[in-house]
Amino acid sequence: MAENFDLVVIGGGPGGYVAAIRAAQLGMKTALVEREHLGGICLNWGCIPTKALLASADIYEKMNHAAAFGLSVQGASFDLGKIVERSRGVSKQLSTGVGFLLKKNKVTVFDATAKLVKGIDAPKVIAIAKDGKQTEIIAKNVILATGARARTIPQAGLEPDGNLIWTYKEALVPNTMPKRLLVIGSGAIGIEFASFFKALGAEVTVVEALDRVMPVEDKEISDFAAKQFKKRGMNILTSANVKGLKKTANEVTATIEIGGKAQEITADRVILAVGIVGNVENLGLEELGVKIDRTHIVTDGMGTTNVKGLHAIGDVAGAPWLAHKASHEGISCVEKIAGKHAHPIDPRKVPGCTYATPQVASVGLTEAKAKELGYEIRVGRFPFVGNGKAIALGEPEGLVKTVFDAKTGELLGAHMVGAEVTEMIQGYVVAMGLETTEVQLMDTIFPHPTLSEMMHESVLDAYGRAVHI
Amino acid sequence: MPIDILMPALSPTMEEGVLAKWHVKVGDEIKSGDILAEIETDKATMEVEAVDEGKLLEILVPDGTSGVKINTVIARIEGDGGLAAPAPTVAPAPAAVTPAPAVSAAPVSVNAAPSNNSGERVFASPLARRIAQQNGVDLASIKGTGPNGRIVKADVEGVKGGAKPSVASSNAPQAAAKAPATIANMPYKEGSYDIVPLDGMRRTIAKRLSESFRDVPHFPLNVDIEIDKLLEVRKQLNAQAETMGGKISVNDLIIKATALALKAVPEANASFSDEGILMHHHADVAVAVAIDGGLITPIVRNAELKGILQISNEIKELASKAKNRKLLPEEYSGGTFSVSNLGMFGIKSFSSIINEPQGCILSVGAGEQRPVVKNGALAIATVMSVTLTCDHRVVDGAIGAKWVQSFKGFLENPISLML
Numbered sequence: 001m002a003e004n005f006d007l008v009v010i011g012g013g014p015g016g017y018v019a020a021i022r023a024a025q026l027g028m029k030t031a032l033v034e035r036e037h038l039g040g041i042c043l044n045w046g047c048i049p050t051k052a053l054l055a056s057a058d059i060y061e062k063m064n065h066a067a068a069f070g071l072s073v074q075g076a077s078f079d080l081g082k083i084v085e086r087s088r089g090v091s092k093q094l095s096t097g098v099g100f101l102l103k104k105n106k107v108t109v110f111d112a113t114a115k116l117v118k119g120i121d122a123p124k125v126i127a128i129a130k131d132g133k134q135t136e137i138i139a140k141n142v143i144l145a146t147g148a149r150a151r152t153i154p155q156a157g158l159e160p161d162g163n164l165i166w167t168y169k170e171a172l173v174p175n176t177m178p179k180r181l182l183v184i185g186s187g188a189i190g191i192e193f194a195s196f197f198k199a200l201g202a203e204v205t206v207v208e209a210l211d212r213v214m215p216v217e218d219k220e221i222s223d224f225a226a227k228q229f230k231k232r233g234m235n236i237l238t239s240a241n242v243k244g245l246k247k248t249a250n251e252v253t254a255t256i257e258i259g260g261k262a263q264e265i266t267a268d269r270v271i272l273a274v275g276i277v278g279n280v281e282n283l284g285l286e287e288l289g290v291k292i293d294r295t296h297i298v299t300d301g302m303g304t305t306n307v308k309g310l311h312a313i314g315d316v317a318g319a320p321w322l323a324h325k326a327s328h329e330g331i332s333c334v335e336k337i338a339g340k341h342a343h344p345i346d347p348r349k350v351p352g353c354t355y356a357t358p359q360v361a362s363v364g365l366t367e368a369k370a371k372e373l374g375y376e377i378r379v380g381r382f383p384f385v386g387n388g389k390a391i392a393l394g395e396p397e398g399l400v401k402t403v404f405d406a407k408t409g410e411l412l413g414a415h416m417v418g419a420e421v422t423e424m425i426q427g428y429v430v431a432m433g434l435e436t437t438e439v440q441l442m443d444t445i446f447p448h449p450t451l452s453e454m455m456h457e458s459v460l461d462a463y464g465r466a467v468h469i
Numbered sequence: 470m471p472i473d474i475l476m477p478a479l480s481p482t483m484e485e486g487v488l489a490k491w492h493v494k495v496g497d498e499i500k501s502g503d504i505l506a507e508i509e510t511d512k513a514t515m516e517v518e519a520v521d522e523g524k525l526l527e528i529l530v531p532d533g534t535s536g537v538k539i540n541t542v543i544a545r546i547e548g549d550g551g552l553a554a555p556a557p558t559v560a561p562a563p564a565a566v567t568p569a570p571a572v573s574a575a576p577v578s579v580n581a582a583p584s585n586n587s588g589e590r591v592f593a594s595p596l597a598r599r600i601a602q603q604n605g606v607d608l609a610s611i612k613g614t615g616p617n618g619r620i621v622k623a624d625v626e627g628v629k630g631g632a633k634p635s636v637a638s639s640n641a642p643q644a645a646a647k648a649p650a651t652i653a654n655m656p657y658k659e660g661s662y663d664i665v666p667l668d669g670m671r672r673t674i675a676k677r678l679s680e681s682f683r684d685v686p687h688f689p690l691n692v693d694i695e696i697d698k699l700l701e702v703r704k705q706l707n708a709q710a711e712t713m714g715g716k717i718s719v720n721d722l723i724i725k726a727t728a729l730a731l732k733a734v735p736e737a738n739a740s741f742s743d744e745g746i747l748m749h750h751h752a753d754v755a756v757a758v759a760i761d762g763g764l765i766t767p768i769v770r771n772a773e774l775k776g777i778l779q780i781s782n783e784i785k786e787l788a789s790k791a792k793n794r795k796l797l798p799e800e801y802s803g804g805t806f807s808v809s810n811l812g813m814f815g816i817k818s819f820s821s822i823i824n825e826p827q828g829c830i831l832s833v834g835a836g837e838q839r840p841v842v843k844n845g846a847l848a849i850a851t852v853m854s855v856t857l858t859c860d861h862r863v864v865d866g867a868i869g870a871k872w873v874q875s876f877k878g879f880l881e882n883p884i885s886l887m888l
Contacts, residue, residue: 407603408596408599408600408603409596409599410596410622434594434595435594435595435596435597435621435622436594436595436596437595437596437599439595440595
């Protein structure tokens with residue numbers, strides 16, 4: 001049997017479900033096909049459950065340092081099973097919440113796998129439920145929001161086995177508390193798990209192929225963060241390539257090459273965090289002739305693909321692989337379909353956050369990138385140690401860095417490392433979005449005492465006017 | 470308590486105006502209905518009448534101040550003691566003629582400028598403002614692409630970088646590349662000329678027609694029309710009309726034929742916009758009228774629905790109001806098609822500049838006896854040459870030609886005008 005809709009969204013992650021709700025708000029009859037959990041990776045296997053784990057780790061760490069705050073805690077310990085149970089509970093609560101939101105907005109949800117075949121206005125969607133029941137969905141527009149998954153490199157043995165070698169998925173529901181953990185890849189995913197297991201007492205080694213951790217961040221920030229990680233006892237190997245993994249019954253030995261010299265590291269568990277690949281398979285995209293570049297669908301930045309009526313948003317449409325980028329793209333795409341004024345995403349205005357200890361948050365151009373693009377720049381810096389609130393919180397390690405175009409006063413980039421910076425970056429994102437210059441930022445009154453005052457000071461510093469340093 | 474007198478909005482689109490002249494001075498006792506001042510907009514000069522009474526305490530905006538934003542306090546009167554609520558203190562009275570020198574009948578016409586930018590607050594990001602200032606770009610000349618038309622960095626960079634500037638249709642007095650037409654740049658000796666200051670109307674004519682001629686891809690279509698029959702019908706009509714107190718001109722018949730041709734070929738009754746082509750429901754025919762200091766195009770609305778006598782009377786009234794600069798904004802804005810007739814000056818044929826956002830303008834020459842070939846023999850006929858200038862973005866050659874054919878048909882078989 002066939003059902004007709006204005007729009008069908010394939011994938012119920014932060015790109016897909018947000019797009020579906022926006023479409024419903026605009027009066028479209030909307031369907032959403034999700035094969036597993038509403039909320040996608042973000043909510044079930046990514047952003048949210050990792051934050052739950054890190055919240056537990058943070059409290060545990062604070063308990064271990066309670067004496068510094070005049071408190072005494074004896075016999076602090078943890079139960080990994082309960083930490084994970086809490087994390088799963090958080091995901092479940094939110095996933096159910098997404099279900100309610102979709103229902104409230106009258107989006108029809110198909111608990112099914114989708115396949116595309118040729119159609120008239122847009123490809124037809126065949127929803128195949130777990131019981132094998134097929135529903136043909138005919139819509140004027142189809143949005144693919146199928147997301148991405150962990151990249152694996154089988155040739156180098158970088159392939160999860162569900163036991164010793166994990167991806168983020170296994171790492172979120174660990175079958176044991178590893179004593180020795182090897183994390184391959186130092187992007188946001190790798191570093192967050194490294195921080196979590198380090199906080200719980202594991203011996204953690206992070207291997208990064210490039211010359212520094214979190215290589216997309218400003219060098220000064222990633223160097224600052226690396227120093228903090230090392231201070232906390234993390235072993236960090238950069239410019240290091242994993243040549244192979246050798247498994248025994250209970251441990252894995254990795255052969256790692258650094259500067260032409262090979263060394264071996266043995267760990268109880270390995271986490272693979274070497275990037276992600278788009279979910280473009282088994283959807284019928286080849287038959288439709290959808291243009292795909294490596295593992296992502298090529299779009300115009302507002303989701304339009306080369307196939308009539310077919311759109312793609314979020315991770316499957318390419319980097320940056322971030323939930324908020326997917327949601328924003330979903331909204332732009334739907335508004336464009338509805339004939340509203342929509343803008344493609346400006347990648348320079350997409351913030352990025354890493355919830356390690358310390359946290360890292362950034363938006364816009366790094367200092368090096370700005371110079372490379374030929375900007376004459378002014379750089380402002382303000383350290384956490386100069387901020388009253390940071391000292392009161394016992395968080396004196398951190399840095400807020402701003403990069404301005406010396407000629408126009410445009411805020412080109414902002415880079416932060418330290419406590420709670422992920423909650424502050426949006427201030428700079430708003431400023432960039434509204435195209436403020438240094439003047440408006442300097443004229444803004446930041447409340448005292450807050451960590452955000454450092455954002456002000458950093459701007460002042462770029463113009464030689466910082467007060468508290 | 471003193472009552473503020475505010476700069477009035479004389480039309481729905483007016484954002485600012487020139488405070489041309491005060492008719493009262495400080496200390497005068499003002500009575501309700503007194504003429505306080507003359508305000509000049511880009512179209513007309515109007516008088517401001519007093520609503521409140523009392524002694525004029527101060528004049529805050531002196532004579533001849535231009536760019537006075539609406540609702541600016543321009544003067545204060547004493548008002549009587551306890552009266553609160555300085556409600557609307559002034560009411561615009563559409564009247565008054567500005568003494569303007571130079572008469573010319575340009576074969577062009579001006580419509581109400583959609584004054585989206587002129588003088589109103591320009592919404593621009595701080596960064597866009599700074600980049601504009603650093604590069605000498607006039608923000609008012611840029612169309613914003615940000616939320617609600619806000620001008621953002623990319624808009625300014627589009628202009629300064631030489632990419633196609635998205636110049637708004639009003640308020641771009643000079644093309645970006647062209648040197649400003651200042652007197653200093655001209656090769657005329659000082660003392661060898663008099664300077665006639667530019668009033669609002671002249672500025673509007675200069676601006677809008679420069680833009681139209683530069684930005685609208687236009688082309689002319691010429692045709693000769695024999696009007697002997699038309700003149701005969703007119704004579705008969707006038708015999709009737711005179712008993713009803715009217716007199717029908719050839720131009721009245723041309724307007725009627727224009728309206729009927731627009732009904733027959735509705736594709737020519739169109740306007741271009743970035744969001745799509747506007748197909749107008751009615752033939753609102755703008756008739757160019759030369760007036761002191763310029764020209765204006767009052768509109769015969771729904772002309773396709775009106776009889777010839779009604780059209781004739783309306784044109785007479787509008788032209789007279791125009792000459793006295795008494796036209797109300799709604800009487801000269803929003804036409805869908807223009808007609809400019811220079812036949813009375815003996816002009817044989819000419820082509821006009823498109824009156825944006827209208828899609829076409831018709832230029833009508835003089836009717837004169839000319840030798841024509843009929844059935845292989847020379848004959849004499851009264852012939853009138855007309856030119857239709859079309860905006861090629863909305864009216865292609867074939868459509869323009871179809872319209873001209875239809876128009877010619879109505880005039881050469883004038884009985885069809887009566888249908």
